[in-house]
Amino acid sequence: MPSALTDYPRPNLAVDLVVLTIPEPAGSRHLELGLVALRRPDGRAVLPGRFVHERQTIRETVIELMAEKLSLRPRRSLRVQMIDVYDDPSRDERGWVVSVAHVTSLLTEHLARLPQETTEVLPLHGRADRGRRITPEPLAYDHDEMVTTAVRRARRRYERSPDPLGLLRAPYTLSQLRHVHEAVLDEPLKRDTFNRRMLPYLEAELDSRGEPVLTSETVGRPAQLYRLRRASVRDAEAGPFPLPRSPRA
DNA sequence: AGACATCTGGCAGAAGACAC
DNA sequence: GTGTCTTCTGCCAGATGTCT
Numbered sequence: 001m002p003s004a005l006t007d008y009p010r011p012n013l014a015v016d017l018v019v020l021t022i023p024e025p026a027g028s029r030h031l032e033l034g035l036v037a038l039r040r041p042d043g044r045a046v047l048p049g050r051f052v053h054e055r056q057t058i059r060e061t062v063i064e065l066m067a068e069k070l071s072l073r074p075r076r077s078l079r080v081q082m083i084d085v086y087d088d089p090s091r092d093e094r095g096w097v098v099s100v101a102h103v104t105s106l107l108t109e110h111l112a113r114l115p116q117e118t119t120e121v122l123p124l125h126g127r128a129d130r131g132r133r134i135t136p137e138p139l140a141y142d143h144d145e146m147v148t149t150a151v152r153r154a155r156r157r158y159e160r161s162p163d164p165l166g167l168l169r170a171p172y173t174l175s176q177l178r179h180v181h182e183a184v185l186d187e188p189l190k191r192d193t194f195n196r197r198m199l200p201y202l203e204a205e206l207d208s209r210g211e212p213v214l215t216s217e218t219v220g221r222p223a224q225l226y227r228l229r230r231a232s233v234r235d236a237e238a239g240p241f242p243l244p245r246s247p248r249a
Numbered sequence: 250a251g252a253c254a255t256c257t258g259g260c261a262g263a264a265g266a267c268a269c
Numbered sequence: 270g271t272g273t274c275t276t277c278t279g280c281c282a283g284a285t286g287t288c289t
Binding site: 173174175191195223224 | 254255256
């Protein structure tokens with residue numbers, strides 16, 4: 001007797017990955033949020049993706065995808081989150097493919113290790129919620145939708161808590177943190193309010209004598225260094241208020 | 250010395266919550 | 270509706286430090 005599990009046509013299962021990054025050295029002004037994309041032979045940009053192989057989990061597929069296409073090894077600090085499942089039967093011209101989209105972030109130091117011949121970093125600007133395209137060019141398949149969703153969620157989190165995607169390596173100054181938030185939100189922020197909002201969720205970096213560590217790498221008065229106060233993130237992300245914007249210079 | 254950047258603290262006004 | 274209190278926000282001044 002034939003099995004129902006084999007009698008019906010089934011979609012191919014795939015994983016696509018939205019990789020967000022800050023392509024310029026973290027800490028400088030005018031940072032811009034970037035997206036790691038691959039260039040297909042036909043010239044279209046696509047997200048890194050991979051089919052799920054037989055007897056393989058989604059998580060294993062994501063890990064293999066990151067290793068194969070981004071030279072990234074899995075580690076505890078690497079945060080990968082699922083965005084959504086994309087199941088429009090016509091979404092892929094090659095056939096019936098259901099994709100489980102994920103999002104992660106890449107520190108600047110890892111960008112140099114990307115295979116240059118196939119990967120590139122596209123700048124992300126604009127607000128999809130205001131009817132504007134985020135990517136500089138249309139991506140293949142429904143990858144624009146994945147990017148839009150990932151960026152919208154990232155921006156919502158960056159309103160509430162300090163660098164939730166870990167784009168900035170701790171310790172950092174308040175200005176460095178603000179520049180990263182401005183890059184993600186693509187809008188200048190009010191410095192005073194930003195500092196007041198974030199400080200409760202940060203702790204000062206201390207030296208061996210318990211004194212606050214200052215950095216002289218910034219221009220002007222040496223700035224104090226901070227890192228995330230571990231138990232604070234959940235509280236921060238529950239906060240109700242969006243950050244106030246500053247007029248563009 | 251002057252320009253510039255950052256940090257800190259204070260002040261005033263707006264907005265919301267609450268009691269009456 | 271009114272008054273009071275709290276919280277949030279924007280603005281400012283002063284101190285501190287680097288760079289030219």
